[in-house]
Amino acid sequence: MGRCSRRVGFAGCPPEEVLGPRRGEELIDLDNLVEGVEHRSESLLPRTTCRIIRRILDNALALDLEEIVIDEGYGKCDAARGLAEMLKGLLDIPIIRTQNDTRVGAGTPICDSGLPLIRKIELILDGLVHPAPPSPCTGRGQGDGVPAPPAALWGVPAADFSIYRLFPDGTQVLGWTRCLENRTPADWELEMWVPEGVPTVFFAQTFCPKNVVAAHLARKHDGLHVDVDGALSQPVRAKIEAFLRFRGAWNG
Amino acid sequence: MALLGDFGTTWTKLHDTATGERRILPTREAAAAGLRADLATGHNAKRWARRFVNELIALAEGGERLIGEPEFLVVDVGSRDVKYVHMRNGELAEMDWTATCGALTGFTLELLGKYYNLDYGATEPSPKSVPVTCGVLGMEQLFELVSEGVPVEEAIARFARGIAMNAHRFIGEPSAFYLSGGMCENRLFMRSFPEGVQVTPLGRFVLVEGLAAELDAG
Numbered sequence: 001m002g003r004c005s006r007r008v009g010f011a012g013c014p015p016e017e018v019l020g021p022r023r024g025e026e027l028i029d030l031d032n033l034v035e036g037v038e039h040r041s042e043s044l045l046p047r048t049t050c051r052i053i054r055r056i057l058d059n060a061l062a063l064d065l066e067e068i069v070i071d072e073g074y075g076k077c078d079a080a081r082g083l084a085e086m087l088k089g090l091l092d093i094p095i096i097r098t099q100n101d102t103r104v105g106a107g108t109p110i111c112d113s114g115l116p117l118i119r120k121i122e123l124i125l126d127g128l129v130h131p132a133p134p135s136p137c138t139g140r141g142q143g144d145g146v147p148a149p150p151a152a153l154w155g156v157p158a159a160d161f162s163i164y165r166l167f168p169d170g171t172q173v174l175g176w177t178r179c180l181e182n183r184t185p186a187d188w189e190l191e192m193w194v195p196e197g198v199p200t201v202f203f204a205q206t207f208c209p210k211n212v213v214a215a216h217l218a219r220k221h222d223g224l225h226v227d228v229d230g231a232l233s234q235p236v237r238a239k240i241e242a243f244l245r246f247r248g249a250w251n252g
Numbered sequence: 253m254a255l256l257g258d259f260g261t262t263w264t265k266l267h268d269t270a271t272g273e274r275r276i277l278p279t280r281e282a283a284a285a286g287l288r289a290d291l292a293t294g295h296n297a298k299r300w301a302r303r304f305v306n307e308l309i310a311l312a313e314g315g316e317r318l319i320g321e322p323e324f325l326v327v328d329v330g331s332r333d334v335k336y337v338h339m340r341n342g343e344l345a346e347m348d349w350t351a352t353c354g355a356l357t358g359f360t361l362e363l364l365g366k367y368y369n370l371d372y373g374a375t376e377p378s379p380k381s382v383p384v385t386c387g388v389l390g391m392e393q394l395f396e397l398v399s400e401g402v403p404v405e406e407a408i409a410r411f412a413r414g415i416a417m418n419a420h421r422f423i424g425e426p427s428a429f430y431l432s433g434g435m436c437e438n439r440l441f442m443r444s445f446p447e448g449v450q451v452t453p454l455g456r457f458v459l460v461e462g463l464a465a466e467l468d469a470g
Contacts, residue, residue, distance in 0.1 A: 234295070235333070235349035242308035242337070246344035 009063060011056045012071030012080060013128065013185040015100040019069065027129045030059040030068070031157065037062040044086070050205040051159040051230045053079045060087055073099030075176070075185030077209055105190075106183040111173035112149075118164035120173055121157055124181045151249040153177075154194060154217065155203035156210060160232045163203065166240045168249055172198065176210070194221050199247035201226060201240055256463040257282075257289030258310070259296040261331040262359055263434060267460045269467070274457060291463045295332065305466050307459060308347055311432060312337040314462030318454055319430060326454065327423050328432040329415070329441075331359040336423045350422060357384060357415045358435055360391050364411070368404050372440040375405050377413060381444075384414030409440060416444035432458035 006025045019027075028034075031052055041049075041057040060068055068091070072081045088095045110123050123132075149172035156176045158164070174194055179185050192213070194200060200221055202214040206229035218225035224243040226236050244250060253270035264282040266289070267274045279296055292301030293310040305313075307328070315326040315337065323345075327336035334357070335349035365372055382397070384390035390411055397407040423429060428450035435441045436453035445451050 235335070238306040238308045238335075239347060239349055241306050242312065242347060243344065245309060246312065246339075246342075 006066045007064065008067045008069065009060055009065040010069040010071075010128070011060075011083075012076050013100055013180050013183065014069045014071045014096075014098045015102060016183065018096065018098045019128070022067075022069070023129075028059070028063060028065070029125060029128055030056040030063075032059075032125060033159070034059050034063065044090075048207045049079060050208045052156070052205055052208075053083055055159065056080075056083060057086070060091065065091075065093060067094045067096065069096040069098060071100050071185065072097055073101055073186050074188075075100060075179065099186075100183075101186050102184055103187060104184070105187075106181070108173075108178055108181050111178045111181050114170040116164075116169045117153065117167045117171045117173070118161055120171075121161065121164055121177065124173070124177060125157060127181065149195075149198055150251075151244055151247075152195065152198045152200040153203060154200055154223075155214065156205065156208070158203060158228065158232075159205060159230050160228065162232050163228065163237075163240070166237065167201075167244065171249075174200065175202075192217070194223075196221070199223070199244060199249045201243065203228065205229065254290035254467055255288075256460050256467065257287065257292040257294070257297065257301065258457070258459040258463070259289075259292055259294035259300055261295045262362070263331070263456075264294070264296075265456055265460050267457065267464070269464070274460075276456060291467055293459050293463060295330075305463060308335060308337055308349060310459040310462030310466070311335060312339055312344065312347075312462065313465040314432070314458040314460070315339060315430065315454075316342070317461045317465050318458060324430060325423060325426055325428075326430040326432055326458065327419060328458065329358050329419055329435040330433050331362070334419050334422055336429075338423075346424070348422065357390065357418070358433070361408075361412060361415065361438065361441065362434075364391070364394070364408055368408065370405065370408060372412075372438045375409055375440045377440060377443045378406055378409035379413075380410050381413035381417050382407075382410045384411060384418050390414055409444070412438075412440045413444040416441055417446070420445055420449065428452070430454050432456075 008022050008025045009028045009030045011030045037058050039058055040061050041054040070084045072084050084097050110120050149170050150168045152172040152174050154175035176191050179187050179191050200223040202218040202223050202225045204210040204214045204227050206227045211227050215225045228236055256267040258265040262279055264279045265276050289301045291303050293305045293307050298304050311328055315324055323340045325338040338346040382390055382393045394407050394411045430452045432454050434456055436455050
C-alpha cells in the first residue's frame with residue numbers, strides 16, 4: 001500500500017504561506033520526538049549540538065520524507081541554517097529554506113490559559129500541523145487581561161516533556177514558545193517579555209545560544225535558569241520543584 | 253510514627269520517629285535489607301520510599317529546623333554531588349546543585365582515605381590545592397603528584413583543599429556558611445576552606461531533619 005499523500009517534514013515555524021499549501025500532505029514536525037527513530041546524528045554532529053537540532057536531523061534521516069521545509073530566519077540559530085545546508089548534501093529531496101519574519105500576531109490564548117502546562121505545549125506544537133481557528137486576540141501577546149498565573153516558564157519547547165509536569169496548572173508560557181503560538185518566531189520583543197512578580201523558570205536546551213539570554217533574564221527577574229540536555233536530570237528537577245515551592249507557586 | 257530515610261549514593265541515614273533511634277549504614281546494605289521508609293530523600297530514595305521529598309527541599313527544611321536564623325546558607329557535600337540553599341526569611345534566595353563539576357568528590361576522598369589508611373583527623377591541611385573539577389579528574393592529578401614524589405598525605409591534603417575551594421566557589425564564596433553531610437566528620441576537609449571563612453558543621457542528618465519538618469507539616 002502506498003501513501004496517498006506526500007510526507008513533508010518541517011522544522012521551526014515556517015511562514016503560513018509556505019506551510020499552509022502543504023497541509024493536505026502528511027506534515028511532520030521534525031522538532032518533535034518520533035519514537036523508534038535511530039540516532040544517526042551522533043556521528044554527524046559535534047557533541048556540543050543541542051538536542052533539538054540532533055532530533056531534527058535524526059527525524060529527517062529516518063522518516064523517508066519527500067520534502068523538508070526549514071525556517072532559518074531570525075527566529076532560528078546558525079545551527080538550523082547549518083543543518084539545512086547539511087540536509088541538502090545528505091538527502092536527495094527538496095529542502096525548502098524559508099524565513100518567517102511576520103509581526104502579525106495570531107494571539108496567545110493557549111499560553112495564557114488555565115490548562116495544564118504539558119497540554120498547552122502539546123496544543124501549541126500541534127497547532128502548526130492542525131491550526132485552530134483564528135483567535136479573537138490578535139494583539140502583541142503580552143498577557144493583556146490574563147489573570148495572575150501561579151508561575152511562568154520561559155523558553156523553547158523542551159526535548160523532555162516531563163519538565164512540564166513539574167509546574168502548576170495555568171503556568172504561563174513565555175519566550176520563544178509564546179512566539180510560536182503567536183506565529184511570530186522572530187519577534188524578539190515578545191520573546192523578551194516577562195511579567196513582573198511571577199515566579200519564572202528560564203529554560204533552554206544545553207548548548208543552545210538562548211542560554212545567554214535565559215541566564216540574563218533569570219537574574220533580571222529573580223527567576224531560575226536551567227539548561228537541560230535531553231532527559232531531565234534529578235538536580236534540575238529538584239531545582240525547579242524547590243524554586244516553585246519556595247516562591248509560592250503552589251499556594252493558589 | 254514513621255521511618256525517615258536519606259538514601260544517599262553510598263550512605264543511608266535513618267531516623268525512626270517512634271523510638272528516636274538514628275543510624276547510618278551503607279546504602280548497599282539498606283538495599284539488601286529491603287528497607288522501606290515512609291518519607292525519604294536522596295539519590296536512591298524513590299525506589300525505597302512511600303513518599304519522596306527532593307534533596308533541595310529537604311536541605312532547606314532541615315536547615316530551617318536546625319539553624320533557626322532568618323538567613324542562612326547551607327551546603328551539602330555528598331558522595332557524588334554538591335548542593336546548597338541560601339534562605340532568607342523563609343524564602344529561597346539562591347540554590348544550586350551540581351552532579352557534574354562536584355561529581356564523586358566526597359566518594360573519592362573516602363576511597364583515598366581507605367586505600368592509603370589515612371587518618372584525616374591527623375592530616376594537616378595544605379596551602380596548595382589540586383584543581384578538582386570532578387573526583388575522577390582530581391584523582392588523576394593526585395596520582396600525578398604522588399608519581400612526582402609528593403608525599404601521599406600532602407597530595408591528598410591538596411586534593412581535599414581543591415574540593416573545599418571548589419565547593420566554596422560554587423556557593424558564591426560567602427564568609428560564613430553551614431556544612432551538611434558526611435564531610436562534616438572529615439577534619440582535614442573542614443580545615444581546608446580559605447582562611448577566615450567560618451564553617452559550621454551540622455552533621456549527617458540535616459536532610460532527615462528536613463523530612464521530619466515535612467512530616468510535621470503533614
